[in-house]
Amino acid sequence: MGKAILKVVVGLVVAAGLWFGAMAMEFPPVFQLTFVTFAVIGTLVFLMLDAPQINAPSGWAAFVSVIGFYIVLCFGYGATASLWPQFETGDEQEKIAKILEGKENPLDPWNADEVIKRIKELDEKGQMLSERIKALGGDQPLAATVAVVASAPKAGGSEGSGDVMKIGEEQWQLQECYNCHKIRGEGGKKRGPELDNIGSLLTVEEIKEKIFDPKSFMAEGFEKEWEKGRMPDKFKDVMSDAEGMALATWLSTFKNTAVATPKPIKKK
Numbered sequence: 001m002g003k004a005i006l007k008v009v010v011g012l013v014v015a016a017g018l019w020f021g022a023m024a025m026e027f028p029p030v031f032q033l034t035f036v037t038f039a040v041i042g043t044l045v046f047l048m049l050d051a052p053q054i055n056a057p058s059g060w061a062a063f064v065s066v067i068g069f070y071i072v073l074c075f076g077y078g079a080t081a082s083l084w085p086q087f088e089t090g091d092e093q094e095k096i097a098k099i100l101e102g103k104e105n106p107l108d109p110w111n112a113d114e115v116i117k118r119i120k121e122l123d124e125k126g127q128m129l130s131e132r133i134k135a136l137g138g139d140q141p142l143a144a145t146v147a148v149v150a151s152a153p154k155a156g157g158s159e160g161s162g163d164v165m166k167i168g169e170e171q172w173q174l175q176e177c178y179n180c181h182k183i184r185g186e187g188g189k190k191r192g193p194e195l196d197n198i199g200s201l202l203t204v205e206e207i208k209e210k211i212f213d214p215k216s217f218m219a220e221g222f223e224k225e226w227e228k229g230r231m232p233d234k235f236k237d238v239m240s241d242a243e244g245m246a247l248a249t250w251l252s253t254f255k256n257t258a259v260a261t262p263k264p265i266k267k268k
């Protein structure tokens with residue numbers, strides 16, 4: 001009996017530690033509860049080790065107990081999982097598919113026809129570029145000219161500005177900016193500012209700077225969050241330059257002065 005009490009006490013201490021530890025690290029309440037539940041289950045398992053042995057059922061009784069136990073577990077897991085706030089299986093699958101689609105290189109080195117086709121395409125692009133360079137004046141430094149041509153969004157013919165907007169909005173969804181920011185009244189758990197008027201406050205370049213280096217600007221009134229580095233400093237690693245640019249371009253179109261997007265203060 002003394003042993004059981006000790007185990008319960010240890011269990012309570014662990015549970016309290018997890019509860020307050022998770023609170024200090026600002027885990028959402030669901031996580032706090034989950035951690036404490038694990039401590040309770042752990043304590044129960046340890047208590048069961050000391051429990052007197054029962055006569056194991058056999059035959060049909062054993063079969064029914066196993067199935068019954070399995071059903072209880074399944075419902076238990078299902079019910080717990082449905083408590084999770086953001087998790088939507090369909091949504092997550094779609095996001096993964098999009099990421100894979102973006103990264104996949106469709107060029108199969110064993111498919112000679114395709115390789116030849118790609119080389120031809122590249123060759124045509126090269127010729128087009130050199131014609132443009134000539135048209136722009138051959139005396140300009142080559143690198144600068146190429147940069148001008150490459151930065152024109154319609155240079156390739158396929159990338160109209162509509163595509164840039166689409167990619168920008170997609171990045172907003174993929175990178176889950178909406179977890180912290182509201183835009184058009186959607187998303188955000190009050191962790192970061194509403195961004196509906198960001199286009200009136202920052203240029204495209206500045207927005208991109210803020211995304212790739214969150215310490216570069218600080219939203220007025222969010223001093224504490226800025227200090228603590230609440231806005232993740234990972235986007236430069238998970239987005240390409242073009243994707244960041246598209247996201248910034250899309251955001252720069254939001255100029256709704258009715259929304260009090262805080263003033264960004266230059267920090268670097």
Ligand code: HEC
Nearest residue numbers: 175177180191192217218219222225226230231262263264
């Ligand atoms: C985990 C929460 C979080 C995520 C995710 C997040 N941000 Fe932020 N963001 C913040 C916080 C908090 C601030 C205010 C403090 C600061 O300026 O760093 C902020 C500030 C900003 C600002 C400046 C707003 C102003 O008025 O000055 C912009 C722009 C911005 N975020 C864009 C983004 C974009 C785009 C993404 C997605 C790629 C993103 N954020 C993802 C938390 C987040």
